[in-house]
Amino acid sequence: MHPASWVGWVLAVMAAALATTNPFYLAVILLAVVLVAVLAPREGPGVISFRALAVFGGVMFALSLGIAAINGSYGDHILFTIPGPEVPSWLGGLRLGGPVSAEGLAGAAIRGLAILCILFAYGVFNGAVSPHRVLRSTPAALFQASLVVTVGLTLLPSSVEDLRRVREMRALRGAPGGWRELPALVVPAIVGGLERSLRLAEAMEARGYGASPPLPAAPRLAAAASAPLLIAAAWLWFYETDWRPLAALLTFAAAALLWWWWRAASRGRAVSRFEREPLPAAERAGLAVAAGAALGLLALRLTGHGALTYNPFAGLPLPGFEPLPALLAAALAWPAVLLIARPAPARGAAERDGRLAAEPAP
Amino acid sequence: MSPLALLEGVTYTYPGSPRPALDGVSLAIEPGSLVLAAGPSASGKSTLLRLFNGLVPQFHGGRISGSARVAGLDPFAAPARRMALEVGMVFQEPEAQAIAETVQEEIVFGMEQQGIAPAEMRRRLERLLAELGIEHLRGRRLATLSGGERQRVAIAAVLALEPRLLVLDEPTSQLDGDGAEAVIGALEGLRRRGDLAIVVAEHRLERLLPRADAVIAVEAGRAALLAPGEAAAVLRSVPPAVELARRLGLRPLPLTLGAAAAAFRGRELGAAPRPLPAPGAELLRAEGLAVRYGAAEALRGVSFSLREGEIVALVGPNGSGKSTLFRALAGLVQPAAGAVRFDGAPAPRGARERTARAGLVPQDPALALYQESVAAELAETLRHRGLPRGRADLEAAARAWTVDGLLDRDPRDLSVGQQQRVAIAAMLAHGPRTWLMDEPTRGMDGPAKAWLAARLREHAAAGGAAIVATHDIESAAQFATRVIGLQAGEIVFDLPAARAFAADGPLPTQVARLVPGAVTLEEVAIPCAA
Numbered sequence: 001m002h003p004a005s006w007v008g009w010v011l012a013v014m015a016a017a018l019a020t021t022n023p024f025y026l027a028v029i030l031l032a033v034v035l036v037a038v039l040a041p042r043e044g045p046g047v048i049s050f051r052a053l054a055v056f057g058g059v060m061f062a063l064s065l066g067i068a069a070i071n072g073s074y075g076d077h078i079l080f081t082i083p084g085p086e087v088p089s090w091l092g093g094l095r096l097g098g099p100v101s102a103e104g105l106a107g108a109a110i111r112g113l114a115i116l117c118i119l120f121a122y123g124v125f126n127g128a129v130s131p132h133r134v135l136r137s138t139p140a141a142l143f144q145a146s147l148v149v150t151v152g153l154t155l156l157p158s159s160v161e162d163l164r165r166v167r168e169m170r171a172l173r174g175a176p177g178g179w180r181e182l183p184a185l186v187v188p189a190i191v192g193g194l195e196r197s198l199r200l201a202e203a204m205e206a207r208g209y210g211a212s213p214p215l216p217a218a219p220r221l222a223a224a225a226s227a228p229l230l231i232a233a234a235w236l237w238f239y240e241t242d243w244r245p246l247a248a249l250l251t252f253a254a255a256a257l258l259w260w261w262w263r264a265a266s267r268g269r270a271v272s273r274f275e276r277e278p279l280p281a282a283e284r285a286g287l288a289v290a291a292g293a294a295l296g297l298l299a300l301r302l303t304g305h306g307a308l309t310y311n312p313f314a315g316l317p318l319p320g321f322e323p324l325p326a327l328l329a330a331a332l333a334w335p336a337v338l339l340i341a342r343p344a345p346a347r348g349a350a351e352r353d354g355r356l357a358a359e360p361a362p
Numbered sequence: 363m364s365p366l367a368l369l370e371g372v373t374y375t376y377p378g379s380p381r382p383a384l385d386g387v388s389l390a391i392e393p394g395s396l397v398l399a400a401g402p403s404a405s406g407k408s409t410l411l412r413l414f415n416g417l418v419p420q421f422h423g424g425r426i427s428g429s430a431r432v433a434g435l436d437p438f439a440a441p442a443r444r445m446a447l448e449v450g451m452v453f454q455e456p457e458a459q460a461i462a463e464t465v466q467e468e469i470v471f472g473m474e475q476q477g478i479a480p481a482e483m484r485r486r487l488e489r490l491l492a493e494l495g496i497e498h499l500r501g502r503r504l505a506t507l508s509g510g511e512r513q514r515v516a517i518a519a520v521l522a523l524e525p526r527l528l529v530l531d532e533p534t535s536q537l538d539g540d541g542a543e544a545v546i547g548a549l550e551g552l553r554r555r556g557d558l559a560i561v562v563a564e565h566r567l568e569r570l571l572p573r574a575d576a577v578i579a580v581e582a583g584r585a586a587l588l589a590p591g592e593a594a595a596v597l598r599s600v601p602p603a604v605e606l607a608r609r610l611g612l613r614p615l616p617l618t619l620g621a622a623a624a625a626f627r628g629r630e631l632g633a634a635p636r637p638l639p640a641p642g643a644e645l646l647r648a649e650g651l652a653v654r655y656g657a658a659e660a661l662r663g664v665s666f667s668l669r670e671g672e673i674v675a676l677v678g679p680n681g682s683g684k685s686t687l688f689r690a691l692a693g694l695v696q697p698a699a700g701a702v703r704f705d706g707a708p709a710p711r712g713a714r715e716r717t718a719r720a721g722l723v724p725q726d727p728a729l730a731l732y733q734e735s736v737a738a739e740l741a742e743t744l745r746h747r748g749l750p751r752g753r754a755d756l757e758a759a760a761r762a763w764t765v766d767g768l769l770d771r772d773p774r775d776l777s778v779g780q781q782q783r784v785a786i787a788a789m790l791a792h793g794p795r796t797w798l799m800d801e802p803t804r805g806m807d808g809p810a811k812a813w814l815a816a817r818l819r820e821h822a823a824a825g826g827a828a829i830v831a832t833h834d835i836e837s838a839a840q841f842a843t844r845v846i847g848l849q850a851g852e853i854v855f856d857l858p859a860a861r862a863f864a865a866d867g868p869l870p871t872q873v874a875r876l877v878p879g880a881v882t883l884e885e886v887a888i889p890c891a892a
Contacts, residue, residue: 132463151461158457162729168694169730172717173789174746187732191774196458203459205421207472207520208446272477274470274484 001338003134005283009036009335010125012290016332017117019297022310023106024321025329026113032333033117037124039339053123060119061112068100068108075101075313106312137277141265147209151200159193166192219264222257229254282341286334293331300325365390366526366559367414372428374409374418383409385583387428391561393526396553398570398590399563400597401580403807404777407563410578410585411529414561415449416440433526446472450520452530454805456512465499465507469519476523483522490518493555494548508680510541514548521558528552530562535805538680539833542566565807568601568872572617591615599808602836602872602883609888619872626876632887633879635860638843642670644706645796645827646691646720651700653686653851660686661851663700668796668827673818675838675859676831677869678848684831685725687848688798691829692722704796718747721794725801727785731773736765739773739788747792763787763817779810786814797821797828803837815840839863839871839881 016029037053069082084097131150138146166188167181175181229250236247300306307320367390374384384406391397399407412418416437419426430437433448453459462468469490473483491497494514504512513533521528530549534542546569552558553573561578564570571577577593579586588596594604594615603622607615610629616622646668653661661683668674676684689695691702693709693716702709704719733739737756744751744759760766765787768776773784782805790797797818803811811834818828818841829846832838838845845862847855861867863881865874871881880886 130463132467136467147461165724165726166730169724169727169789171694171713172692172722172724173730173743174714174718174792175742176714176746184732188730191732192729199453199455199458200461202417202421203451203453204461205442206415206417206446206449206451206453207461208443208475208523209461209471272474272479272483274467274474274480274487 001128001335002277002279002283003129003137004279005286005335005338006125006129007134008287008290009332010121012294013121013332014118015294016297016329017114019294019301020308020310020325020329021110021114022308022319022321022325023110023113024319025297025308025325026110026117028326028329029117029332030113030120032330032336033120033124035333036335036339037120039336040124040128041339053120057116057119060115061109064112064115065105065108068104070097071104075103075316077102077316079105103312103316106316110310110312133277136273136275139262139266140271141262143271151204155193155197155200158196159189162192163189215265219261223261226254226257226261229257282338286338289331289334293328296328297325300328366393367391367432368430369413370429372413372426372430374413374426375424376409377423377425379424381583383583384413384585387413387585389578389585389587391527391559392575393559394556395559395575396549396570396573397559397561397576397578397587398567398574398593399561399578399580399585400565400567400593400599402598402809403779405580406583406585407580408531410580411451411531411561411563413437414527414529415445415451416442417451443475446520446525447476447523448525449527449529450517450523450525452513452516452520452528452533454532455536456509456516459516460504460512463503465496465502465504465515468504468515469522472519472523486522486524490521493521493551494518495544495551508541509537510544513537513541513545517545517548517552521552525558527559527561530560530564532563532565534564534566539835540679546570565599567597567599567604568619571601571604572621590617603876605883606873606876606886609883619875623876631877631880633877633885634887635879635885636882638859639671639822639825641672642825644669645704646709647703647706648687648691649701649703651687651690651702652698653683653690653695654698659851661690661697664848664851664853665700666846666853666856668829670795670825670827671822671843672827673822673841673843674827674829675842675845675862676829676848677833677835677838677845678854682848683851684848685800686851688722688724688800688829688831691720691798692716694722717794718792719794720796720798721790721792722798723786723789723800723802725804727789728773728778728781729785731781731785731788734772735770736760736773736776736784737769739784740769740791743788743791749792759791759793760787762793763790764813778805779807782806782810783813795826797826797830799828799830801831801833803832803834806837811837811840835863835869836871838869839873845869 013029013033017026020026070084078099078101081099082097131153135143135146135150163185166185170181170184171177175184233247233250233254236243236250297308301308306322306325308325310319369390370388372384372387373382375382387410399410401407409418412422413430414432414437418424419438420442426438432445435444435448437445437449460468462471466487469487470483473486491500494517496511496514496518499507499511499515504515507515517528517530517533534545537545546566549560549562550569550573552560562570571590571594574590577588577590577597579588579593579597581598591614594600594617595608600608603619604615604617607622607625610626612625616625644667647666649665651661651664652659664687676687678684686695690697693711693713704716709716731739733742737760740756740759741751744755749755756769757766760769763783763786765780765783768780768784773781776784782802786799786802802814806814815837818830821828822843830838830841839859842859845855845857845859846853847868855862855868857867860881862869863871863874865878867874873883873886874881877886
């Protein structure tokens with residue numbers, strides 16, 4: 001699958017998971033993500049095994065429940081009570097221990113579900129696409145900035161390797177290990193990392209990176225101005241309901257400014273691309289499905305339809321379940337269809353995948 | 363023809379440095395010529411090379427005076443993007459110059475930055491892959507390549523912009539013998555093309571000296587452009603065959619082994635083999651060591667014994683198991699089979715206990731330096747080993763490694779060569795009887811290698827022993843009493859040095875090919891008449 005498809009999918013999952021607090025829909029989204037995760041290829045250098053991801057997700061989920069329990073909670077269905085100190089009221093109502101209600105745990109579990117969805121989606125994306133492949137498909141306006149991030153990401157593993165080697169050298173000098181060793185480990189690893197970054201920066205400079213003429217002031221100002229406009233628009237929309245038309249207008253103005261900056265930035269960089277991965281029609285359709293699902297759920301949430309919001313503190317009612325939002329959530333599994341069918345991928349991509357897979361580990 | 367690059371009276375000082383790194387350098391590089399930059403570490407070679415594309419002073423800062431002209435541009439002022447089109451630069455470490463993920467992406471990166479059309483990129487890519495003999499690597503990930511392959515990719519990547527000057531800063535110093543040969547072979551290929559000027563800083567002069575049009579001899583910030591024959595007479599470190607001719611007083615100096623053999627014909631050169639200390643009691647023994655990493659067998663049934671007074675050179679290609687053998691001896695990996703014995707008794711299990719008696723110096727030991735003074739580094743090793751660490755003890759340890767002048771300096775302010783010495787001293791400051799050294803000569807210049815050989819000989823004379831992994835045959839011949847060859851995890855030969863380095867041995871030195879019976883220069887008996 002094209003990196004753009006993966007980015008679109010992750011964004012759609014994030015939007016959907018944040019749009020609803022209904023555990024049924026969240027469960028559907030999570031199932032969709034897990035289905036994709038099982039089928040997704042793993043080619044990037046930063047591949048995290050699905051097992052490790054599941055363990056991490058489980059820990060996050062447990063943590064979310066645990067914190068809810070320690071904080072204590074309100075509600076009618078008290079399950080048990082944790083003894084805890086009385087916290088003075090001037091600390092702003094912070095609670096430690098106290099009664100643990102089914103409502104509180106349910107609320108924490110719902111938040112945890114949303115986090116799990118986003119975490120898994122990001123993990124799948126990370127494993128399926130190497131940062132360098134994402135870079136190749138980055139729009140020109142963002143290319144230089146993305147390159148710096150990508151190169152930074154590839155430096156990280158070598159710093160970890162430095163840390164391992166320094167630790168070993170300390171042992172060879174008879175150092176006992178343990179926490180007191182930490183400065184002796186970290187200082188050389190950081191110094192080594194800095195030196196390596198400097199050498200890489202030098203090599204990139206020597207190869208003519210990043211010396212393209214700077215963007216003119218006007219588009220840069222436009223990009224900067226769009227941020228306060230967007231903030232103002234959001235504030236008006238949510239807190240001054242009478243001013244919503246103006247908020248919409250401001251949003252539109254900000255979008256126009258950003259678009260202008262984008263155009264200028266794309267043209268200003270005299271960078272060409274050797275190979276661009278084509279985006280197949282099936283994946284374009286998939287991206288449309290993703291956008292449709294995310295926007296549909298958001299629209300339902302904003303208009304208050306489809307039982308997207310659920311409040312456990314209203315006496316633990318049974319969450320609603322309607323076919324349309326459930327269908328939209330299930331639509332987020334669309335990469336699974338592409339991954340199962342895998343209609344003979346583009347030649348270049350097939351060649352590359354084959355080569356990457358055939359290589360022995362270093 | 364006007365010169366491609368012209369430096370006039372360039373004096374340069376790095377920011378924060380009291381002394382200039384380059385002092386009044388004037389020289390001219392002709393188009394299409396091959397120029398060798400030679401001189402000891404920290405003499406200013408790297409700084410000089412960085413003048414050509416303006417990294418000095420544009421990237422590094424500092425103060426500069428004098429003028430420069432490279433391909434019609436002023437490198438001190440022209441933007442890097444413009445300079446990259448005229449001057450390509452390849453650095454020492456393959457890892458620290460790769461930007462992309464695969465070979466093909468790496469080669470096209472510079473062209474993409476310059477906005478070259480895709481069809482033209484394709485044409486140049488195909489030509490470079492063929493020219494540097496790396497067609498088979500096209501789609502490979504850089505992380506899976508060997509050092510020699512990566513350096514050839516780096517050369518292709520800078521040549522993609524079709525510069526008129528290619529500058530290489532010690533491109534082979536981090537490579538093993540085969541990798542270095544491949545890179546130098548690639549340079550020779552480019553040399554034959556003829557339209558590209560090449561300036562290369564290199565310690566391995568054997569192959570490049572006879573082919574160079576000129577040599578920049580660099581010493582303490584001063585540089586002079588000389589003909590190769592003149593340079594051979596004045597450079598501090600030259601190949602052994604040239605050094606021998608120098609000692610015989612021959613003029614002109616032969617630059618190749620063949621020319622040296624012809625020049626020495628008819629001269630009665632005798633051999634006086636170096637007396638070796640008689641091996642004493644056994645210090646270390648490996649019995650059928652086998653190490654597995656998953657399914658891969660890194661070592662298979664390796665057995666040998668090491669006695670007092672023996673210095674073993676451990677040779678073998680990359681991946682033959684040299685580092686694994688050291689790790690197994692030092693207790694960093696547990697062998698699948700076999701045992702290690704110290705002084706006839708089973709060796710202790712842990713790495714800390716083992717290295718108290720058989721100290722291991724891993725590759726690039728300077729990475730672990732972190733204290734604020736050399737004295738503190740030495741004191742730390744002594745503290746961990748429970749040894750006294752008063753000023754007198756530190757001075758004694760420093761004297762043994764001839765770093766006593768540096769005791770109060772900060773290791774980070776030292777030159778690379780000094781750092782290497784301090785790091786080795788810190789790893790072995792507790793005075794173990796057995797030294798295990800993993801490629802200590804990597805990145806060392808001539809004087810540093812001589813320093814190491816002297817320390818090893820002293821150690822052997824005092825009844826110590828060492829195993830030294832190395833790719834550098836000529837420097838191994840300076841200190842080894844015995845040579846063990848490792849291949850695919852097995853010992854393929856275990857010979858006394860005199861036989862291993864002899865003309866008919868597995869690793870003949872230059873001297874051995876010229877003077878039967880001798881393997882190093884000092885073993886050549888020069889007749890009084892000469």
